[in-house]
Amino acid sequence: MLELERQEWRSRAFSRAEMRRQVAAGRAAVGTLVAEDRLVGFAVATPGWLARGATLNNVLIDPAYRGRGLVWPLLAAVERELGTRGFATLVIDARVDNGFADAIERRYGARARVLARDHPSLYGAQRTIAVELSDPSGGRPRRASRRSSIDR
C-alpha cells in the first residue's frame, strides 16, 4: 500500500505511520484489489465525524489498472464491510480534477449527497460527498427509508 501511495503522491503521500494508523483503526474497513499475485489497489475507511458515518481515508489503484472501473467493486467491498459494522454513510472527499467526484455522483445517484462544494486541498480541488450505504440485507438505503417513514 505504501509503495502505491508513494508512487502516486510523492512528497504528499501519507507517512508509513499514518497508513498504519488508518488500516489498524478500530472498525476500519479495508478493501483490496489483487491481480497477478500483486496488490494493485486498496481503499480504507475509518469512523468519521457523522453519526454512524465512516470516512474514506484513501482509495488508490495502480496506474496500469485504471480506466476499467475497478474502483467500483473495490468501494463496494468497503461498503459491505462498513454495513456489517453498523455504519450508514460513507463520506468521500473526492478529487475533482480527475473526474472522480463527478463519477461518484453519477454512480451513486440518489444515494449521493454533496456535503461541501468544490474546495481547495493539499491534494487539489475536492468535493465532499456522503454516500448512503445499502442495507446489507439488500433492502432500500437505511436513511432514506427511515426519513420517509418520519415524513409520513
Ligand SMILES: CC(C)(COP(=O)(O)OP(=O)(O)OC[C@H]1O[C@@H](n2cnc3c(N)ncnc32)[C@H](O)[C@@H]1OP(=O)(O)O)[C@@H](O)C(=O)NCCC(=O)NCCS
Ligand atoms: C480515482 C481512482 C481510484 C479511480 O479508479 P479507476 O478504477 O481507474 O476508475 P476509472 O478510470 O475506471 O473511472 C471511474 C469513473 O471515473 C470517470 N473518469 C475517470 N477519469 C476521468 C476523467 N479524467 N475525466 C472525467 N471522468 C473520468 C470514468 O468515466 C468512470 O466513470 P463511470 O464509471 O461513470 O464510467 C484512480 O484513478 C486512482 O487511483 N487515482 C489516483 C488516486 C486518487 O485520485 N484517488 C482518489 C482520491 S479522492
